[in-house]
Amino acid sequence: MVETLVDHAPPGPLAIAELGCGIGGALRHILTALAGRTEVTGAVGIDVVEEHARLTDEICAASSLGVPVTTVCAAAEDTGLPDGSFDAVFASGSLSHFSDVAAVLHEAHRLLRPGGLLTFTEEVSLVPDPAALSDAFRAAHPGTVFHRATADERRAQLRAAGFVDVSVRHLGDWAVAILRMRWMSMRVNREKLVEVYGARQQAAVLDTISATLAEVRRGTVVPAQVTARRRPVDRG
16 A cells, blocks of 8 residues: 555645544554655544544654644544545555445545545455355454445446546455464464453454455455546546
């Protein structure tokens, strides 16, 4: 995602925003990685959970990011921020949790300046055939929390929101490597994790990782990075 922002965001200093920022881990990582490569004039983290927004504020204030960071407690589909506020908007793993993705994409389009970049990762939400998903995966990723779509449906939603230059880059190999690393780490640190979270929760997380890894390998879940752009000059 950092390389995408460096290579494809509009030239010049950037104002960026993250939709569904959680406690700001991805936002801080991206700002740190962009330092010395692309000038960022300001960043906004947007999250509907008030505690997440507060923690993002506190942690960013205590970090040496060199960029002013503010947070907004709001739904991703209705941020209340002014039109054309940002040169780049991103979401890191949060898109599957938005119940109305189409509305979120329209809001992202509104927030971007002409020519602005939208990019987001989808770890478990792009599925070629929802009927092919295993029971184990469905149990670990209930449809009320993880909202799924096909890649064609996502492309159609982006175009309906007004985006152009839509691309979907598959990240299957990367996802397999990350999932295997997480599974092994949890096995190695099992005793400590059981002390912190309890045996049932630790086992549930392992089952979730295993179910996801199996689906990615089967191709029934397609991890991807999606990128699109607002037209440099809007028509009409």
